[in-house]
Amino acid sequence: MKIKNSFIIAICLITLFTAIFQPLTSKVLGNPDPVSDALDYLRSVQQPDGCIENYATSSWATMAIAAAGEDPHTWAPAGVSIVDYLKNNTDLLDLNKPSDIARFILSMTAAGENPYDINGTDYVALLKGHFNNGQIGETYYLFDDFWGVIALVSAGEPVNSTIIQQSLSFIQENQNPDGGWSWGVGYDSDVDDTAAAIMALISAGRPESSICIRKARNYLKQNQQPNGGFPSWGETNSGSDSWGISGIVAMNEDPAEWTVDGNSVIDHLLSLQNPDGSFNWSTYNPPWVNKPLLTSYAIVALCYRQYPVNGFAVYLRIEGSSRTIWRRRTFVSASIIIDDASNEHLFLKPTALGALDTAAEIGGFNYKVQETAWGLYLYSVAGEDAAGMSGWLYRVDYVMPWVGADNFVLNETSPPSPPHREVLFYYGEWTALPIKLIVNATKVQIGNALRVQTLYYNDTSASWEPLENATVFFMGLTYLTDSSGSLTVTVFCSSWIRVEKQGFVRSDRIWITALGIAENSLGGKSGIFPI
Numbered sequence: 001m002k003i004k005n006s007f008i009i010a011i012c013l014i015t016l017f018t019a020i021f022q023p024l025t026s027k028v029l030g031n032p033d034p035v036s037d038a039l040d041y042l043r044s045v046q047q048p049d050g051c052i053e054n055y056a057t058s059s060w061a062t063m064a065i066a067a068a069g070e071d072p073h074t075w076a077p078a079g080v081s082i083v084d085y086l087k088n089n090t091d092l093l094d095l096n097k098p099s100d101i102a103r104f105i106l107s108m109t110a111a112g113e114n115p116y117d118i119n120g121t122d123y124v125a126l127l128k129g130h131f132n133n134g135q136i137g138e139t140y141y142l143f144d145d146f147w148g149v150i151a152l153v154s155a156g157e158p159v160n161s162t163i164i165q166q167s168l169s170f171i172q173e174n175q176n177p178d179g180g181w182s183w184g185v186g187y188d189s190d191v192d193d194t195a196a197a198i199m200a201l202i203s204a205g206r207p208e209s210s211i212c213i214r215k216a217r218n219y220l221k222q223n224q225q226p227n228g229g230f231p232s233w234g235e236t237n238s239g240s241d242s243w244g245i246s247g248i249v250a251m252n253e254d255p256a257e258w259t260v261d262g263n264s265v266i267d268h269l270l271s272l273q274n275p276d277g278s279f280n281w282s283t284y285n286p287p288w289v290n291k292p293l294l295t296s297y298a299i300v301a302l303c304y305r306q307y308p309v310n311g312f313a314v315y316l317r318i319e320g321s322s323r324t325i326w327r328r329r330t331f332v333s334a335s336i337i338i339d340d341a342s343n344e345h346l347f348l349k350p351t352a353l354g355a356l357d358t359a360a361e362i363g364g365f366n367y368k369v370q371e372t373a374w375g376l377y378l379y380s381v382a383g384e385d386a387a388g389m390s391g392w393l394y395r396v397d398y399v400m401p402w403v404g405a406d407n408f409v410l411n412e413t414s415p416p417s418p419p420h421r422e423v424l425f426y427y428g429e430w431t432a433l434p435i436k437l438i439v440n441a442t443k444v445q446i447g448n449a450l451r452v453q454t455l456y457y458n459d460t461s462a463s464w465e466p467l468e469n470a471t472v473f474f475m476g477l478t479y480l481t482d483s484s485g486s487l488t489v490t491v492f493c494s495s496w497i498r499v500e501k502q503g504f505v506r507s508d509r510i511w512i513t514a515l516g517i518a519e520n521s522l523g524g525k526s527g528i529f530p531i
Contacts, residue, residue: 034270035068037277038299044276045292048078050085053292055092056100058082059107061292064299066110067309073111083111087118098130098137098144102151109154109310109334112348116155124155131163135170143183145171146196153203154308156334156346156354160361164204171197172212179215180223191223191230191240195247199306203331205362208251217251220244221258227271228263237282241269242297250306252313252329269298308333312350312410312420316359318381319426319506321390325382326359327508337406339371349412352394352423353378353405375404384427395424398434398457426505433457435467437499437507444491446516450474452487454499454507470501474512 042061046052052061062082065072075082086107094100105115105123115123127148130137137144145167152164159165175181180189181197198216202208220230229236230244245255245265256266272280278291279298300309311333318326335354337345347354353369353376360367360381368380378394379386386392394405399416401408405425411418424434433456440451452472455464466485471478474489474497481487481499491514498509 034273034277035299035302038273038279038295038302039065039068039070039277041277041295042292042299043075043077046075046077046082048080050076050078050080050082052082052296053290055086055089056103057290057293057296058086059103060296062086062107063110063307063309064296066112067300067303067305069303071111083108083113087113090119090121095126098127098148101127101130102144102147105151106147106154106308109151109308109348112310114346114348116346124152124157127151128157128163131167134166136163136167140185141183142171142174142181142185143193143196146181146193146200149200149204150196150307153200153331154310154333156336156348158336158361159204159358160364168201168204168206171200175212175215178222179217179219181216189219190232191220192232192243194219195243196307198247199250202250203306203308203311203333205331205358207328213251216247220247224258224260224265225268226261226263227268228258228260228265229268230265235282236268238269238272238279238294239281239297241265241272242294242301245269245301245304246306249301249304250313250331255301255304266302269301273298310334310349314350314355314410314420315422316355317422317424317508318356318359319424320382320384321427324506324509325365326363328359330355330359330362332358332410337369337376339369339376341371343371345371345376345406347406350410351406352396352401352408352410355410355423356381356405356425369406376406378405378425381425381427389429390427392425392427393430393432394426395434396420397422398424398436399462400459424505428505429503432503432505433459434505435470435499435501435507436464437497437510439497439510439512441512442510443513443515446492446514448491449488450491450497450512452481452489452497452499454481454485454487456504467499467501467504470499470504473498473500 042052052058062072065075072083073081093104101123108115108118133139135145136148149164149167174185176189178189180194182189183193194216198213201213206213223230225231225236227236230240232240248255248258256264258265279294281289281294311331313329313331316326316330332350332355334348335357337357356367365382369376369378378392381392397416397420410420436455438453444450454467454470456467458465468481468483468485470481472487475493475495479487479489494514495512496509497512499507
């Protein structure tokens with residue numbers, strides 16, 4: 001078959017593989033008792049002054065408590081909470097160590113405290129003061145860069161800022177040939193630091209499909225042991241398991257599916273939990289083991305959370321009137337929104353508007369908001385301003401929320417009920433309804449049929465209904481759906497497919513790979529290949 005349309009030819013000559021992952025639900029695997037038991041253990045060792053074990057461990061415990069959905073301020077056995085303990089004893093911090101400051105910031109943002117003003121001190125500024133020679137802290141350390149970036153992201157610092165971008169470059173430049181990272185420049189890779197690097201890179205906007213993340217993933221996979229666990233110092237242990245799990249979650253993968261010989265990393269971690277809810281380091285416990293610390297790490301991991309724990313990953317799509325501006329999984333934590341009067345608004349929790357702000361920083365497009373009595377009004381994105389009856393609206397999991405985007409806290413606000421998977425910003429009128437595209441396969445033999453179903457979300461019935469006479473764009477051609485919203489089309493090349501209709505919000509696009517019989521250099525059949 002000879003194809004004359006040059007656009008179709010161009011598509012057929014280019015094979016583009018793009019995987020769009022829906023974010024993993026924040027959850028506890030299996031029976032929630034392991035996490036409940038672990039929390040009970042931490043409560044049992046909390047001291048009257050709010051401390052758990054020591055100052056550093058109390059910071060990690062605060063993150064764990066928040067990751068499990070509890071308020072650390074309520075952890076106050078004698079009227080003094082663990083948050084109070086941390087704030088009342090900041091003299092125990094070594095301000096010459098950026099890792100100390102980063103850990104403290106992470107505990108404060110986890111608890112919903114403002115790290116820019118803790119007892120009158122701006123700890124974010126103190127951390128940024130350690131930025132030198134394009135990295136954070138000592139030039140021969142890497143761990144202070146990993147956790148420094150994670151802390152800055154947790155505080156809402158712009159991911160396109162010089163300090164974060166140069167620190168990310170420093171991290172990437174010091175990735176070892178095996179795909180992993182060490183605690184210091186030039187040292188052998190280890191699982192713990194590799195997981196921390198993954199979390200730093202992804203939380204600051206590097207996609208999980210990037211080369212450096214794929215190499216790091218391979219390193220983790222190659223170091224998973226037959227018992228399912230991850231090693232450090234030659235021993236599989238709960239600490240490496242926990243950080244490894246959080247790194248896997250950051251890559252939008254399910255740790256329960258990371259198995260060796262039928263054993264998952266989750267299985268191995270749970271095998272190290274004691275009857276009192278605490279976690280051992282390994283099958284034997286050296287005398288130096290800090291069980292409250294290991295238990296705190298394990299809680300975050302079993303809750304399927306990454307650091308910073310005040311962040312949340314969501315699939316974000318931004319649809320302008322004539323083009324898609326952004327479509328990607330986006331990690332958002334705190335955010336600093338600047339309105340059109342140059343006023344700053346700090347949001348310590350991940351909001352729908354914060355997700356757009358992060359996308360704008362990564363994607364290089366602008367947006368404008370105006371402060372009103374009802375919150376921040378979004379009126380411009382990527383140069384497209386509200387006009388007449390049209391403006392910028394948003395939906396979460398296709399449902400239109402009851403609050404503004406600045407007040408919608410991801411994985412917390414309802415409706416719709418958490419967990420939240422997708423945020424959609426779009427330009428249109430109030431009556432515009434979103435379209436969903438469903439295909440029966442994403443890989444189809446050339447000459448075979450692709451079955452397409454188009455639906456729209458009916459706000460009145462809160463259900464998906466067929467969309468008739470919608471225009472389907474596929475292989476450089478256009479097609480119309482029938483009265484049932486369906487279409488069957490013969491595939492002859494690889495192509496994106498999307499759906500549009502006047503008065504509706506265009507669908508997300510899906511890549512369809514055409515499979516065919518390719519000729520090898522000898523003129524024979526060489527098997528099935530994507531075209």
